[in-house]
Amino acid sequence: MNIEDTKIIGKYPDATGHFGKYGGRYVGETLMAALTDLEEAWIHAKTSPEFMQEFRSMLRNYAGRPTPLDYAKRLSDHIGGAQIYLKREDCAHTGAHKINNVVGQGLLAKKMGKKKVIAETGAGQHGVATATIAARFGMECKVFMGAEDVRRQAPNVQRMQLLGAEVIPVTSGTSTLKDAMNEALRYWVAEVEETFYIIGTVSGPHPYPEMVRDLQRVIGDEARQQMFDQVGRLPDQLIACVGGGSNAMGLFYPFLDDPCSMVGVEAAGLGVNTPQHAASISGGSPGALHGAMTYLLQNDEGQIHEAWSISAGLDYPGVGPEHALLHDLNRVHYEGITDQEAVDAFQMLCKYEGIIPALESSHALAFALKEAKKRSKDEILLVNLSGRGDKDLDHILNYLAEKKSEG
Template identity: 50%
Template structure:
């Protein structure tokens, strides 16, 4: 049987990672979600409606673009991009949000809830809630609210209630904590639509499977464009949903897969969010994975220029793929990501999300060392949300 059909186990484990450790009040609700997903994931009605939504609402398939100018600049390998920035709402997040909304509708839920970092998941879920006629509640750290103001406005325009999170590091981890606490009291009528391949089972599996469309499309498109598969596929990794989406399309092929974590400003704890590079095995938000820990063994503070990557853990499947050696995990720092942001904008007319710019930075770096090879980057989102923050903080890249 194929990898995707056998991984994870029925209990939600990817090797020794994953599972579900839940407060007793939430156990029956997550069991309900697992049972509902098992029933509808192979349902012709569900698949037909999801395909309709992807084609006629999201605008899928998104294209693969050959980045000729960037390839010429770097020399060496030829660089391509899977254009999830052209998915409706501007990122890959809508792929699983519309599916989670459809799941919630099937379950008879009336409200969608979630955390968000960069705001793309929040915008996507607010969009799904509007489409399905549901309420929407989004928890977002105060630091990210300030950095990602355009997305906050979009969420509110779409009818969502945005809950500012003011405790702790006031970023993505705390937004997850806050949303879980709020969800406990609303689980009878709400679905907590977790925004990445993280959280208790079945979410790491469900979100990967809903994002699998990215990898399926990219594989077919690249073959059609070039007559062969790419030599390397790269994606940024925070929680890791966009990466698992594209990796899942190539997981059984002889293709080198690379996850690019945010190295921030230094290797010191609190200056980066590179969980695999610097973390250790541990538990966070109801599942086992690789976690950045402080001196007390608690999830550590993190930093990255990209709000969507500032999580002190990683999806359990990424931890498993790292331990098994199937995926190579590396890093790009803030300066590299910002340089890639400006170069892609000016050389190709594509303004990337800061999260995606980490993968672009990897491709630019590796292209020089791999002449005659091809690199496919998952351009997971567009940078409209980042332009105010970037230009106000870093100008137009003159000092980089």
């Protein structure tokens, strides 16, 4: 095989927005024109030096980039295997990688003359990031959030409201992230002329998966350069958690043609062999939802299952279509980490490095701890620490208290 044939960067999606058999545009006719407009605007923006200059400048001065590449020496020594490096997205403004994407989409909304933005959110991180950028640009912002998540993530609801956004609790279906996305799509279809829909992950109809990936790849571009600058070589393995998969795509993408193995860590909840998990690739099958063909949690009749995870940000029954392709190509391996393993890793990072990680990122970390043990001391694992865990404190403390009373 010609070496060029094995290259992945720049090859996907194709001109019709497909990643192999995944992706595409599975939406109602009313939205097709808006998606075509968005695609044209995005193609123009990403090739416009002026737009990219503005984007990079905002990432630097507003979002606090570049984020550090941090060697977790005490943790690595404790494990006694491979060396663990952390890409510290928790240090970005609003406390997670989500800001990268909303800065880009917010700028694009501005260029397209849209005065109103909407977003869906699960844990509230993308909602907070969207509310942040809406405030910065003086746009009207509505955030759709499952009523169940509104209850579970009260501090983020308050943040969004403080930032001037209207949080709309969604009570249809299962009242979680997938229903919030359903409702955002319903709202968008009615208000499509004036509204820009800021999707928070590498999912949804074309061009969203590609656009969000391109806006998030700054994570991997920085990390790759930082590896060379600080260590003098590439890492052996990249590890990131995958719900919809935007932090993972952002980290992985610039490394796809490098000799690094990659692991996307899905939330295994109470176990992939139980009904309570959110592992769409390991425990799902292909189907179309929220505008894209991808792996979904569903029954034999094509009805979507409710996802389950201790981490609200991974609690989604689908995954970005490019992950589906990378799985089929065997380029990225997808593994599950349970609630308990994630909580253990969370505590470990607090204790050994003085960093409180998000529960989402704790899944990636948990896999890294297992993997590091199997590897020698001269190998390097690069973990995307996608967000900080302040938002999860109540949840974790309750979980630990329950475990203690059971034990």
